[in-house]
Amino acid sequence: MKPLRYVINLWSSFGTVAIISKVWEKYFINKYRFRLNCNRIVPEFPIRQKPYDFLHNTKSFIQDKPINICYLIHCFFPDKNGGTEQFVLNLAKEQQRLGNHVRILTLGNHELKFYSKQYKDIFFNDFQFEGLDVTQFRYRHIPRGYYYDEIYNNEPNMAAFAAMYLDKYKVNLVHAVYPQPFATFLGVCLKQCIPYVITTTDFNIICHYATLVDKRGQFCKHSRKGERCEECCKTYGLKDPRTRYHRASDLLQRAEFVTAPSEFVARVLESEFQQVSVTVVPHGISSVFSCFKKREQTKRFSYVGILSELKGVHLLISVFMRLDDSRLSLDIYGDGEQNYINRLKNMAENDSRIKFHGGVSSSHIVKVYQNSDCVVIPSLWFETYNFVLREALACGCLVIASNIGAMPEPIYEGENGFLFTPGNDEELFQKLQASLHFNWSLYRTSSFPVPKQEGERYALIYAHALKSKTKEFSEDVSK
Template sequence: MKILQVNKFHYLRGGAEKYFLDISEALRQLGHEVAVFSMNHPKNLPSPWSKYFVSRISFNESKWRDKLLAPGRIIYSLEAKRKFKKLVDDFRPDIIHIHNIYHQLSPSILAVARKYRIPVVMHLHDYKLVCPNYQLFVDNQICYRCRKQRYCQAIKHRCFQGSWLKSALVALEMFWHHRVWKIYEKTVSLYLAPSAFMKETVVSFGIPEAKVEVLYNFIDQAKLEKKEVKMEDYLLYYGRLSFEKGINILLEALRLVPNTPRLKIVGVGPEEDQLKDSVKSLGLEGLVEFLGAKYGSELEEIILSAKAIIIPSVWAENMPFVLLESLALGKAVIASRTGGLPELITSGETGFLFENGNSADLAEKIMALNDYNLAQIGSAAQATVVDLTLEKHYNRLLEIYQRFIKKV
């Protein structure tokens, strides 16, 4: 089968890129022809398809060229459409699997797929299909204001980086793509949701239920192998250091726990300095350790040695790899009751859930850890993800591909 995988970044940046790169390589290893389409970037992994990649544009830098090009590039990229057409002409894919294409690529590429009548499957790694700011999160709370395509709400609440201008641009983008052009509605054969919560959410925004299927991400089976590592007496947060991840809730909870446990924080992000200030103001110096970014075996050892993993997110998490990886490694997880997180955790049996944003409830769950056999909780947690194998994921994905190829 000839499969064209599409994502705006071709380097390990987040969960979407991890999945995009992993599934592309897995499909190659299993004998399929796989091409990729992306954006040029200094961090990109090598690719024989890079000659087709679009030029780099950054929306976070202050180059005047990028500022002038941004509106057109976001709404309809002629360059992406032209280069994508060239790739499709040369590769002739049987199916196109798109991931995150917003802004850097734009859905102009879908016009090519539609013209050539190539089936398109879209993976929903975030909420951008229905939410202008990707996160369903604004004014420090989960937000559903843009239901029924009321994108003017994005401007009213300055939901994109607190800017009226940027919010107006993404509102215009959503209005054009979904209410005028309707390119996703016309082109995408099936949406793949990594959690039942994601499916329920996009359906509640008007995506036909018949066009959305749940497909959990797969885990690295090597992580299921029993590893003898001595559990130490510290809690662990690992992931991006940003507001929606709720790390401040975790710090506030620690302050409420007698004999405050140690906390290790792994990761980098825009809130790092603010979090370090919070540690000082809350009197947690000496108890909280910032380790920076960690990867591979070094990160795995830190996870395995932890007493428990904390996922205190205040936004509606989809199905983060942090959760899947922690469960696969047999660790007890304390997570907020939000988004897709409760789908794999039964509180008190395979982990623990606390009320979203409630530091006192989180503190209670941390204090209750001593009342449980954490090794037993970890074994039960691991059992919940043991069937999320690459083989089963691949077989299901292939069945989906073949189903829509036959319809052409």
């Protein structure tokens, strides 16, 4: 889409005030929130009492009969290809392999003429992506704060669309991987006795910024049921943070299962929503990510992922340039906002060792890891899983990562990587130097669940969710 048409489309979709609000948030508030010269204190979340997990006691999965599964996600391929999108892609393919019927419902923001169908005030298209049935939809005029800020539990257009969609495709079970924009949809599921599962891959269910980083750049430990959100730069898109909190809590409590990809996310959710029990199901890492040769020295550093402020790429470049060794290299793979990319390139323009490669295809990413010695992940926020970290470890790389969120979980300090305080340039410099002297003969290899195992674990969750909802429905009928 050409720039002018793109701006016109955004304006017609969101409205003038919403666009001004988002520009202010992105280019002024966020620049301050993710600044380098900020002394951030990483909070500790309580260790949870792990509930009984039936998943660990099942050695194999036997599918009784096919079910019709609908996945709900805010963005999907080919428009966006982040970690959450990859999770849904892998999981949907595994469910198809198990014999289930799968559909993916996702938001879009193309021009109205891009969509060939309309129901009420919702425009949509059906298409296929890598053998999966996908429906992408958009509103004529998007409700205020719909994508991230507000949680609408009774939006009439979505309610009508959901009833039509669930009936047309005879959906048995819904898996919401980004539940906030689909609160009304999930409400319709409840009315029709269709069970739903929720997976949280970031913290938007708690924080309308999704990062748990407040307007001062400090990490947030608890929303205090939305009270603290009122103090944290309430945006145009969010009218009442306390109402948002209670709607989020209701969504989670009504789910048959709430899952998370890491123990850290489970701890945060259970600390915030104390009536919710979370099941941890790690994302599957494809077996193509493997170590084909052992390194002997650390010379080739890489960054792989989105180029944005909260990923801390600017910190990595500034610290790497302090390493005085012409034999070293830093390869940066990824796309992002052009203004930020230009800033990074300006920082690195006098250092020929730093190269920008743009986005990398899924078919090439394995070679990127295998040609790297050390992958650096300098995130400034609570990463909830991070595919790059685990893929790099599976390929035999050292990993240097911020000591925050779920990233420490697979790292053994000094054995397969190093951790540093997020945003601390001196600590990162020390860890880069430590990696240069790493004894590769002592490297500790890593292994992770593969997508097949992840898919079978979710199939078990679906089976239990359906059984529970059927029992509940039978009890209601008998009363």
